[in-house]
Amino acid sequence: xxxxxxxxxxxxxxxxxxxxxxxxxxxxxxxxxxxxxxxxxxxxxxxxxxxxxxxxxxxxxxxxxxxxxxxxxxxxxxxxxxxxxxxxxxxxxxxxxxxxxxxxxxxxxxxxxxxxxxxxxxxxxxxxxxxxxxxxxxxxxxxxxxxxxxxxxxxxxxxxxxxxxxxxxxxxxxxxxxxxxxxxxxxxxxxxxxxxxxxxxxxxxxxxxxxxxxxxxxxxxxxxxxxxxxxxxxxxxxxxxxxxxxxxxxxxxxxxxxxxxxxxxxxxxxxxxxxxxxxxxxxxxxxxxxxxxxxxxxxxxxxxxxxxxxxxxxxxxxxxxxxxxxxxxxxxxxxxxxxxxxxxxxxxxxxxxxxxxxxxxxxxxxxxxxxxxxxxxxxxxxxxxxxxxxxxxxxxxxxxxxxxxxxxxxxxxxxxxxxxxxxxxxxxxxxxxxxxxxxxxxxxxxxxxxxxxxxxxxxxxxxxxxxxxxxxxxxxxxxxxxxxxxxxxxxxxxxxxxxxxxxxxxxxxxxxxxxxxxxxxxxxxxxxxxxxxxxxxxxxxxxxxxxxxxxxxxxxxxxxxxxxxxxxxxxxxxxxxxxxxxxxxxxxxxxxxxxxxxxxxxxxxxxxxxxxxxxxxxxxxxxxxxxxxxxxxxxxxxxxxxxxxxxxxxxxxxxxxxxxxxxxxxxxxxxxxxxxxxxxxxxxxxxxx
Amino acid sequence: xxxxxxxxxxxxxxxxxxxxxxxxxxxxxxxxxxxxxxxxxxxxxxxxxxxxxxxxxxxxxxxxxxxxxxxxxxxxxxxxxxxxxxxxxxxxxxxxxxxxxxxxxxxxxxxxxxxxxxxxxxxxxxxxxx
Numbered sequence: 001x002x003x004x005x006x007x008x009x010x011x012x013x014x015x016x017x018x019x020x021x022x023x024x025x026x027x028x029x030x031x032x033x034x035x036x037x038x039x040x041x042x043x044x045x046x047x048x049x050x051x052x053x054x055x056x057x058x059x060x061x062x063x064x065x066x067x068x069x070x071x072x073x074x075x076x077x078x079x080x081x082x083x084x085x086x087x088x089x090x091x092x093x094x095x096x097x098x099x100x101x102x103x104x105x106x107x108x109x110x111x112x113x114x115x116x117x118x119x120x121x122x123x124x125x126x127x128x129x130x131x132x133x134x135x136x137x138x139x140x141x142x143x144x145x146x147x148x149x150x151x152x153x154x155x156x157x158x159x160x161x162x163x164x165x166x167x168x169x170x171x172x173x174x175x176x177x178x179x180x181x182x183x184x185x186x187x188x189x190x191x192x193x194x195x196x197x198x199x200x201x202x203x204x205x206x207x208x209x210x211x212x213x214x215x216x217x218x219x220x221x222x223x224x225x226x227x228x229x230x231x232x233x234x235x236x237x238x239x240x241x242x243x244x245x246x247x248x249x250x251x252x253x254x255x256x257x258x259x260x261x262x263x264x265x266x267x268x269x270x271x272x273x274x275x276x277x278x279x280x281x282x283x284x285x286x287x288x289x290x291x292x293x294x295x296x297x298x299x300x301x302x303x304x305x306x307x308x309x310x311x312x313x314x315x316x317x318x319x320x321x322x323x324x325x326x327x328x329x330x331x332x333x334x335x336x337x338x339x340x341x342x343x344x345x346x347x348x349x350x351x352x353x354x355x356x357x358x359x360x361x362x363x364x365x366x367x368x369x370x371x372x373x374x375x376x377x378x379x380x381x382x383x384x385x386x387x388x389x390x391x392x393x394x395x396x397x398x399x400x401x402x403x404x405x406x407x408x409x410x411x412x413x414x415x416x417x418x419x420x421x422x423x424x425x426x427x428x429x430x431x432x433x434x435x436x437x438x439x440x441x442x443x444x445x446x447x448x449x450x451x452x453x454x455x456x457x458x459x460x461x462x463x464x465x466x467x468x469x470x471x472x473x474x475x476x477x478x479x480x481x482x483x484x485x486x487x488x489x490x491x492x493x494x495x496x497x498x499x500x501x502x503x504x505x506x507x508x509x510x511x512x513x514x515x516x517x518x519x520x521x522x523x524x525x526x527x528x529x530x531x532x533x534x535x536x537x538x539x540x541x542x543x544x545x546x547x548x549x550x551x552x553x554x555x556x557x558x559x560x561x562x563x564x565x566x567x568x569x570x571x572x573x574x575x576x577x578x579x580x581x582x583x584x585x586x587x588x589x590x591x592x593x594x595x596x597x598x599x600x601x602x603x604x605x606x607x608x609x610x611x612x613x614x615x616x617x618x619x620x621x622x623x624x625x626x627x628x629x630x631x632x633x634x635x636x637x638x639x640x641x642x643x644x645x646x647x648x649x650x651x652x653x654x655x656x657x658x659x660x661x662x663x664x665x666x667x668x669x670x671x672x673x674x675x676x677x678x679x680x681x682x683x684x685x686x687x688x689x
Numbered sequence: 690x691x692x693x694x695x696x697x698x699x700x701x702x703x704x705x706x707x708x709x710x711x712x713x714x715x716x717x718x719x720x721x722x723x724x725x726x727x728x729x730x731x732x733x734x735x736x737x738x739x740x741x742x743x744x745x746x747x748x749x750x751x752x753x754x755x756x757x758x759x760x761x762x763x764x765x766x767x768x769x770x771x772x773x774x775x776x777x778x779x780x781x782x783x784x785x786x787x788x789x790x791x792x793x794x795x796x797x798x799x800x801x802x803x804x805x806x807x808x809x810x811x812x813x814x815x816x817x818x819x
Contacts, residue, residue, distance in 0.1 A: 080714075080715075080718035082715075082718070111745075112744075113743050113744045114743050114745050117718060117720065249714065249717075250717060250722065253722055254722050257722060257725075257743075278746070279730065282730065282739070283731070286731050288731070288732065288733055288734055289734065383748070384739065384748040385733065387733065387735060387737045387748075387750055388735025388736075391750065397750070500749065500750035500752050500753045501737055501748060501750035502712060502715065502716070502747070502749050502750070502753065503747070503748050504719070504746065504747055505739065505747065505748055507746075
């Protein structure tokens with residue numbers, strides 16, 4: 001009955017020998033620790049956090065174990081093999097492709113019941129499969145026990161207890177994987193359905209084999225046909241209407257869960273509900289009334305720490321940098337290096353790159369705070385407490401997760417929109433996420449507010465976050481209104497439920513020091529790398545165009561090429577109070593990376609360290625000399641808040657929207673919006689002072 | 690009653706879910722199917738709800754909550770849970786069809802015991818305090 005012929009999804013062998021290289025796919029429910037396990041094997045430092053949907057892209061890595069090369073693929077978490085959101089499609093496509101030799105189902109052993117549903121479906125595919133029972137350390141902590149021997153008997157696949165966090169059981173898991181390549185699950189009946197369903201499966205198997213004698217696992221496809229899976233129905237366009245008179249999906253799910261209950265009953269010993277801690281924390285953090293104010297208070301604290309505390313620590317770096325500048329100048333003088341090179345090093349590179357480095361404490365604190373929010377388990381709750389507000393602007397609370405990540409960096413934030421099921425919601429969220437001030441804008445806010453707002457500086461900086469958030473929400477609201485207007489003309493039959501909140505809330509846990517370290521370090525490293533590459537290059541280029549004019553090397557920067565470029569923008573930026581060639585030039589430079597706005601001002605005003613007291617007053621004098629005051633500064637902050645995200649963010653927007661037209665539209669929208677908003681602020685506030 | 694009308698901290702049995710596809714399918718994959726015991730945990734001002742189903746702690750929007758119909762968990766549900774006895778599923782298991790592996794392990798019904806475990810956690814102090 002069942003064809004023995006192997007087609008392309010059978011395990012790969014070369015000349016009867018096991019391949020030297022094995023492709024292993026890590027799959028499992030969201031937040032079951034696939035990425036932690038992946039990191040443990042490959043030494044990679046992919047981001048891990050305690051909320052479902054951290055991994056949205058398939059990531060690959062390799063390591064050598066005994067004679068084999070193991071190629072690991074980390075996949076986005078899924079609940080079932082039906083395709084619902086983008087990340088689910090990514091995972092399902094990969095698992096069903098012929099690229100994978102062995103599937104490792106990474107299950108959260110501390111929550112066996114919900115993780116077994118996917119396991120049963122994977123078993124039905126019939127490919128070599130190993131069940132990794134992750135988080136066994138948590139299971140032990142809670143005084144639970146899992147009879148892995150019995151579990152193996154019931155599921156007929158290797159069951160290996162591991163702890164990705166404690167790095168236990170890793171060798172045994174790979175050992176099991178290497179011995180599972182020619183596992184034959186197709187001929188085993190692990191999940192047996194009730195008689196009526198089994199009868200239908202049997203009939204469908206006959207039809208499928210008649211249609212395609214080489215079919216790999218007709219039972220799997222028969223079950224999918226019973227579920228009326230669209231993709232499979234297209235792959236096998238045979239008439240089965242006499243057998244499949246309706247979708248049997250719910251029946252099949254029901255019976256799977258019946259079996260899961262049996263498994264849990266027989267294998268889980270001393271099941272303890274350790275959810276009480278989470279319930280207690282949730283009764284405060286997700287409180288009916290206090291949930292939202294608490295969230296705003298937490299975010300207020302995060303930004304207060306970023307600006308107030310960060311500036312305190314900065315002092316050490318400033319002194320060090322000032323020393324470096326003058327030391328370099330003396331050394332170069334002693335070495336009789338020409339003034340042009342000295343100027344490039346001191347006025348160009350140290351002034352440009354050095355300026356950026358002094359903001360490191362602020363950036364570190366912000367990412368530390370975000371890491372805490374993400375690793376504690378609070379992140380998913382934010383989408384619940386914000387759902388009311390978000391649904392007023394036509395988005396689900398889930399869309400707030402990318403927005404919040406946007407306070408760190410726009411690039412991963414845009415990627416995180418993949419967890420949103422509704423395409424329109426995704427586009428809207430991608431449109432407004434850049435309004436959430438990313439960490440690269442922090443130096444600009446600190447610099448300008450520090451220059452002009454004295455003791456109100458943190459307040460001025462904080463106002464940027466509030467204005468950005470409110471504008472983002474208003475934009476979503478307006479887009480939603482326009483959409484609704486258009487929908488009324490068309491038919492209304494689209495799945496309204498799709499943009500409804502549906503998210504799993506993980507258990508709270510004490511943030512893991514290692515995960516937090518990785519998170520913060522990777523971001524700090526990225527910031528420093530940017531200082532060493534993009535900002536370094538931009539500084540050199542800026543120094544050149546500011547020190548050279550039509551007549552060669554110039555002492556007076558206003559005679560330089562740079563000044564000529566900046567002057568083009570003067571009439572455009574004039575109404576916004578930004579009609580200065582220096583400002584125009586630094587805003588253009590800021591397209592490369594937002595930090596460059598600050599580094600270029602450092603070069604423009606010849607100050608090695610704009611954050612020191614001396615640097616600040618010198619810069620203030622230079623700015624005052626050209627007529628740039630507090631209102632101009634605020635207008636500039638507004639402009640920077642809204643204007644086009646950096647090149648990297650634009651690239652990822654392009655990649656996610658898959659449309660040059662839309663990307664160009666986002667680019668133009670943000671540029672025009674920034675221009676109008678800064679004009680508005682400058683003109684209206686100008687009336688009152 | 691709908692999930693929205695249910696009380697925090699109490700146990701209910703899912704009677705019907707009339708949510709449209711594909712969201713319904715997603716919820717079913719997470720274990721929200723007819724006859725399943727769920728525990729409502731929290732409800733926000735806007736009507737969003739947190740509830741527990743089969744070890745999944747889920748947050749859903751109010752429009753979805755409107756389409757999940759429940760009945761109160763009866764003493765018999767709870768009693769059955771405590772005893773760990775089997776509920777009549779009303780369907781055969783296909784005994785004697787000769788499918789081989791796995792067949793021998795399908796003796797008991799465990800749904801009741803699973804209910805019992807949820808019940809114990811329910812009794813451990815999570816009554817609604819609102």
